[in-house]
Amino acid sequence: MKRLRHYWSLLRRPSVHYSLGFLTLGGFLAGIVFWGGFNTAMEATNTEQFCIGCHEMKVNPYDELKTTIHYTNRSGVRATCSDCHVPHDWTDKIARKMEASKEVWGWIFGTIDTQEKYEEKRRVLAEREWQRLKANDSLECRNCHEFEFMDFTQQGPRAARMHANALAPGQDEEGATCIDCHKGIAHELPDMSGVHQR
Amino acid sequence: MKTLSLFILIVCFAGFAWAAEKSLDPSAPDGLRKGGTLTETLPAEPIADEPRASGREVRNWPEQPPVIPHSIRGYQVDKRYNQCLTCHSRTAAPEAGAPMVSVTHFMDRNGQTRSAVTPGRYFCTQCHVPQTDAEPLVGNGFKSAEEVIVGEGEDSK
Numbered sequence: 001m002k003r004l005r006h007y008w009s010l011l012r013r014p015s016v017h018y019s020l021g022f023l024t025l026g027g028f029l030a031g032i033v034f035w036g037g038f039n040t041a042m043e044a045t046n047t048e049q050f051c052i053g054c055h056e057m058k059v060n061p062y063d064e065l066k067t068t069i070h071y072t073n074r075s076g077v078r079a080t081c082s083d084c085h086v087p088h089d090w091t092d093k094i095a096r097k098m099e100a101s102k103e104v105w106g107w108i109f110g111t112i113d114t115q116e117k118y119e120e121k122r123r124v125l126a127e128r129e130w131q132r133l134k135a136n137d138s139l140e141c142r143n144c145h146e147f148e149f150m151d152f153t154q155q156g157p158r159a160a161r162m163h164a165n166a167l168a169p170g171q172d173e174e175g176a177t178c179i180d181c182h183k184g185i186a187h188e189l190p191d192m193s194g195v196h197q198r
Numbered sequence: 199m200k201t202l203s204l205f206i207l208i209v210c211f212a213g214f215a216w217a218a219e220k221s222l223d224p225s226a227p228d229g230l231r232k233g234g235t236l237t238e239t240l241p242a243e244p245i246a247d248e249p250r251a252s253g254r255e256v257r258n259w260p261e262q263p264p265v266i267p268h269s270i271r272g273y274q275v276d277k278r279y280n281q282c283l284t285c286h287s288r289t290a291a292p293e294a295g296a297p298m299v300s301v302t303h304f305m306d307r308n309g310q311t312r313s314a315v316t317p318g319r320y321f322c323t324q325c326h327v328p329q330t331d332a333e334p335l336v337g338n339g340f341k342s343a344e345e346v347i348v349g350e351g352e353d354s355k
Contacts, residue, residue, distance in 0.1 A: 190278055
């Protein structure tokens with residue numbers, strides 16, 4: 001306690017030994033190091049390797065993704081977990097990361113450590129993602145796919161008809177967005193009873 | 199003497215090799231990959247292309263399950279979810295512009311019409327598949343009803 005109080009008064013006292021310039025520069029450099037480290041940590045936790053580091057994510061969502069177009073396709077462009085699940089915008093990203101701390105808790109205490117438990121939780125988890133994507137107008141999809149740049153002559157007739165009707169500006173009465181029609185684009189869907197899929 | 203025995207030995211080996219080749223590697227039966235011998239592995243044919251949209255095709259007889267005129271890659275049909283029914287169900291069909299599943303699909307095995315597609319008809323791909331551009335593997339002498347009727351008419355003439 002005494003020691004703590006000593007440090008506290010040390011912190012409050014103006015510096016005796018170091019110049020203002022040194023302190024400013026030092027603080028600046030330390031800031032760079034911490035900020036860099038912080039961002040590196042953010043980057044590291046955005047890699048697919050990190051996402052599928054835990055068994056739950058590897059055997060379910062990852063293995064399911066592998067059979068879909070976002071894992072392997074004609075042009076060889078990949079969508080990784082964070083492309084669809086982590087917002088690009090900084091504040092939203094931090095918010096999502098903080099939320100993810102809860103998932104680490106779940107991992108440590110084995111909330112979904114078996115296939116059965118995962119299957120049981122799948123609907124809840126999926127619904128959370130649908131809600132998020134509905135709320136941000138499928139922003140993560142639009143980071144790669146944008147209506148403006150879709151060539152309807154190259155799309156299948158069904159796709160072109162749906163997109164022209166539901167996505168074109170001005171025709172968008174019901175506010176359709178990608179996830180309204182493209183649920184299950186990357187993983188198997190849960191029991192869908194009661195879900196309105198367009 | 200020495201050269202003679204060497205010669206005989208070589209002839210024997212050649213004979214063996216020839217016999218072995220003859221008897222141990224007969225030609226393979228003509229299966230999916232025609233030609234070749236039993237031990238040979240022929241390259242597979244390229245995978246048939248599934249057209250993204252082929253247009254609806256005429257059925258060859260009235261009860262034929264229609265072929266699917268579009269790609270169904272990645273469509274989930276299992277206990278949890280049936281993606282075909284998101285467009286082909288009774289309620290979704292008009293908005294989606296898709297034909298509704300036939301009324302027979304609502305009949306259970308006692309002929310009773312139910313409100314939903316019965317389990318016996320639930321797994322669409324048991325009867326319906328997309329038409330690929332694959333070459334037919336075997337010949338087919340099938341004649342449609344029209345062709346048969348026209349044929350008979352010609353016979354009686």
